[in-house]
Amino acid sequence: xxxxxxxxxxxxxxxxxxxxxxxxxxxxxxxxxxxxxxxxxxxxxxxxxxxxxxxxxxxxxxxxxxxxxxxxxxxxxxxxxxxxxxxxxxxxxxxxxxxxxxxxxxxxxxxxxxxxxxxxxxxxxxxxxxxxxxxxxxxxxxxxxxxxxxxxxxxxxxxxxxxxxxxxxxxxxxxxxxxxxxxxxxxxxxxxxxxxxxxxxxxxxxxxxxxxxxxxxxxxxxxxxxxxxxxxxxxxxxxxxxxxxxx
Ligand SMILES: Nc1ncnc2c1ncn2[C@@H]1O[C@H](COP(=O)(O)OP(=O)(O)OP(=O)(O)O)[C@@H](O)[C@H]1O
Ligand SMILES: [Mg+2]
Numbered sequence: 001x002x003x004x005x006x007x008x009x010x011x012x013x014x015x016x017x018x019x020x021x022x023x024x025x026x027x028x029x030x031x032x033x034x035x036x037x038x039x040x041x042x043x044x045x046x047x048x049x050x051x052x053x054x055x056x057x058x059x060x061x062x063x064x065x066x067x068x069x070x071x072x073x074x075x076x077x078x079x080x081x082x083x084x085x086x087x088x089x090x091x092x093x094x095x096x097x098x099x100x101x102x103x104x105x106x107x108x109x110x111x112x113x114x115x116x117x118x119x120x121x122x123x124x125x126x127x128x129x130x131x132x133x134x135x136x137x138x139x140x141x142x143x144x145x146x147x148x149x150x151x152x153x154x155x156x157x158x159x160x161x162x163x164x165x166x167x168x169x170x171x172x173x174x175x176x177x178x179x180x181x182x183x184x185x186x187x188x189x190x191x192x193x194x195x196x197x198x199x200x201x202x203x204x205x206x207x208x209x210x211x212x213x214x215x216x217x218x219x220x221x222x223x224x225x226x227x228x229x230x231x232x233x234x235x236x237x238x239x240x241x242x243x244x245x246x247x
Contacts (some may be wrong), residue, residue: 002036003033003034004031004034005068005069006031006032006055006068006159006190006192007031007065007066007067008028008030008051010028010029010064010065011028011029011065011066012026012028013025013047013050013054013059013062015050023214024050025047026213026214026215028047028051028214028215029216030216032192032207034190036185036191036207037185038191038205038206039193039204039205039208039209040052040195041195041208041239042194042243045213047214048194048211049163052084052192054066055192056084057073068081068159080108080155081155081158083155083160084152084160084161084162084163085151085152085163087163089144089145092136093135094135094136095135095136096134097123097131097133097134097136097150100147100151101119101122101123101150101151101154102119104151104154118154119154122154123150126146126180127176128146131143140168141167142168142173144168145166146169149162157189160184160189160190160192160193162193162194163194164194164196165177165193166195166197167197178200178203198235199235202222205222206221207219207220207221208220208221208222210242210243217243218246225239225242226239226242
């Protein structure tokens with residue numbers, strides 16, 4: 001039996017209180033196996049980022065349970081083994097990528113001698129070495145995405161949680177990121193990512209989960225879910241059909 005690295009049970013999350021509250025997640029159940037690449041898809045406002053923030057302990061569950069490697073998301077040991085790329089890369093603009101990565105590396109307690117090489121390798125891996133010493137306030141969206149991806153890898157995490165990682169990336173950079181994700185997969189790492197780019201999701205995921213209005217509608221491999229699609233039928237229309245059929 002495959003070992004689960006991430007489990008979510010009966011999770012509810014509501015923003016706000018009183019009349020203006022938004023029920024973002026309703027009884028969400030989800031599990032991700034160790035070593036798999038799991039794509040989390042669903043329309044805008046489905047609850048993907050909310051789920052991710054709960055998995056990181058940025059938000060606290062109001063009902064239900066979450067665990068990562070059997071521990072709570074807020075435990076220091078969990079934080080040490082998880083890498084996170086947020087939906088919007090909003091880092092201090094008066095730092096350079098090298099400074100930012102050094103700062104995150106120090107927070108994780110990586111020794112200075114080791115960190116220098118690690119930062120150099122990550123800058124190269126994510127394609128920002130040429131801009132490594134430029135202030136980030138001058139960066140484009142795609143460049144910031146690459147910095148954010150490097151930041152998520154700085155602690156060599158077992159579980160990588162990426163919120164729309166390919167948003168704003170050009171096709172070559174997207175392919176490069178896909179290769180890095182596959183390499184990490186080859187090393188036994190687990191990747192949980194949200195995306196709207198369905199062809200990307202199909203190319204890289206072992207399994208996907210479809211979320212809509214805070215409910216998980218389906219999980220499985222892309223083949224399991226839309227394997228019988230007709231020639232010429234787009235992935236978008238298949239997923240839309242699943243959403244329409246199950247609500
Ligand atoms: N800080 C907040 N305050 C109130 N409501 C919020 C807040 N953040 C999210 N929501 C609401 O929670 C629901 C889920 O939002 P969430 O950001 O998790 O969706 P998402 O699936 O990540 O969407 P997207 O694909 O657009 O990133 C939406 O209805 C959203 O309006
Ligand atoms: Mg989101």
